[in-house]
Amino acid sequence: MSFMQTFLHQCPLVSGAFNQSLPPLKFTVKCCSLTFPATVVNGSVDRKSNERSEIRLGLPSKGRMASDTLDLLKDCQLSVRQTNPRQYVAEIPQIANLEVWFQRPKDIVRKLLSGDLDLGIVGLDTFSEYGQGNEDLIIVHDALAFGDCRLSLAIPKYGVFENINSVKELAQMPLWTAERPLRVATGFTYLGPKFLKENGLQHVTFSTADGALEAAPAMGIADAIVDLVSSGTTLKENNLKEIEGGVLLESQGIMVASKKSLMQRKGLLDITHEILERFEAHLKALDQFTVVANMRGTNIDEVSERILSQPSLSGLQGPTISPVFRKVDGVVTQDYYAIVICVPKKKLYKSVQQLRSIGGSGVLVSPLTYIFNEETPRWNELLSKLGL
Numbered sequence: 001m002s003f004m005q006t007f008l009h010q011c012p013l014v015s016g017a018f019n020q021s022l023p024p025l026k027f028t029v030k031c032c033s034l035t036f037p038a039t040v041v042n043g044s045v046d047r048k049s050n051e052r053s054e055i056r057l058g059l060p061s062k063g064r065m066a067s068d069t070l071d072l073l074k075d076c077q078l079s080v081r082q083t084n085p086r087q088y089v090a091e092i093p094q095i096a097n098l099e100v101w102f103q104r105p106k107d108i109v110r111k112l113l114s115g116d117l118d119l120g121i122v123g124l125d126t127f128s129e130y131g132q133g134n135e136d137l138i139i140v141h142d143a144l145a146f147g148d149c150r151l152s153l154a155i156p157k158y159g160v161f162e163n164i165n166s167v168k169e170l171a172q173m174p175l176w177t178a179e180r181p182l183r184v185a186t187g188f189t190y191l192g193p194k195f196l197k198e199n200g201l202q203h204v205t206f207s208t209a210d211g212a213l214e215a216a217p218a219m220g221i222a223d224a225i226v227d228l229v230s231s232g233t234t235l236k237e238n239n240l241k242e243i244e245g246g247v248l249l250e251s252q253g254i255m256v257a258s259k260k261s262l263m264q265r266k267g268l269l270d271i272t273h274e275i276l277e278r279f280e281a282h283l284k285a286l287d288q289f290t291v292v293a294n295m296r297g298t299n300i301d302e303v304s305e306r307i308l309s310q311p312s313l314s315g316l317q318g319p320t321i322s323p324v325f326r327k328v329d330g331v332v333t334q335d336y337y338a339i340v341i342c343v344p345k346k347k348l349y350k351s352v353q354q355l356r357s358i359g360g361s362g363v364l365v366s367p368l369t370y371i372f373n374e375e376t377p378r379w380n381e382l383l384s385k386l387g388l
């Protein structure tokens, strides 16, 4: 699509014919909620007048990903301020020069590709379907811990499929011929055909629909579907099953960027670094509790030895141990120590048991917001992908 087509596509309020022979014409274009001057010279828009200095982050405007995305940002002290829900532009006051644009996830990917967005948060499934492996798209954070689902091939449990339990078996069914191909319904018109081809299915036709794909086999419209699955309830309720080798991808929310923008747009790397650091530190902290306990002991070495003898009490680097000062009969005494450790949530109860077994008491457990390490591994990866 040419720039002009893209421009007109995105700015529905611009209409009318553009005559090559017309003299330069100046007018104001209202694109979404922003107003900016544009110049039409011999039928083409002078791009320079549209060049922006703001960094743009695309967030899902509605649907499953929208509230989880806002929640994650809020938990990272990056609350999005939107003056009214029908306005598609917003800001994150903590980050200067950043515009937030609410868009449908597929449009976020498209707009990263066209250069109209610099950063975005979408599901890996949407990224893979609409990004189609384009090298200008870079995954900045690949696991934002929401929107978990998988893209799967599913077939009926009944009829000719009753004993088919793998993609290999499906591909080997003699039933599929040029005259009677396997009919697959999917909204994933890029990933679906690619997957079936890679898995040796030669005679396949595809149909698409915007939703309720699970109905297609029972309606006689398709033999199989390629769709998103999370709990598996919809498949079950429609008498469909997943089969071995049939998962196209495991998806969750990810943060993506345009490589071109990262390399060229002033200030984008710094903003990306800040958001990424907050995400990494916060998501790391989500799995952990801070545990504080008191422990009787004669000296710090003896206490530390007791703690380190327990496998679940070693913390991130090791426990922090500090003396507790008490006044006993008017005399300051040091016969207790406070210990502070981070404990994986899954191991909390085991850790409390181990603490008790070595004399720990008064165990306080609190959630953590961030764990900032010396290094941000994903930032280093990003820099190396950019050759920086």
Ligand SMILES: Nc1ncnc2c1ncn2[C@@H]1O[C@H](COP(=O)(O)OP(=O)(O)OP(=O)(O)O)[C@@H](O)[C@H]1O
Pocket: 060, 062, 063, 064, 065, 066, 104, 105, 106, 122, 123, 124, 125, 126, 147, 148, 149, 210, 228, 229, 230, 231, 251, 252
């Ligand atoms: N059970 C699920 N079904 C569909 N999507 C899921 C599910 N669980 C998580 N997701 C994530 O949510 C995204 C769908 O979000 P949303 O509901 O906003 O749809 P959409 O992308 O706007 O598509 P549509 O235009 O079909 O509504 C998926 O791309 C996927 O990443």
Ligand SMILES: O=P(O)(O)OC[C@H]1O[C@H](OP(=O)(O)OP(=O)(O)O)[C@H](O)[C@@H]1O
Pocket: 210, 211, 212, 213, 214, 227, 228, 229, 230, 231, 232, 233, 234, 235
């Ligand atoms: O495994 P489950 O937890 O049952 O979820 C999977 C279903 O959820 C989605 O549909 P959605 O609810 O978005 O409706 P749609 O079919 O109209 O898109 C998806 O397309 C599946 O149909």
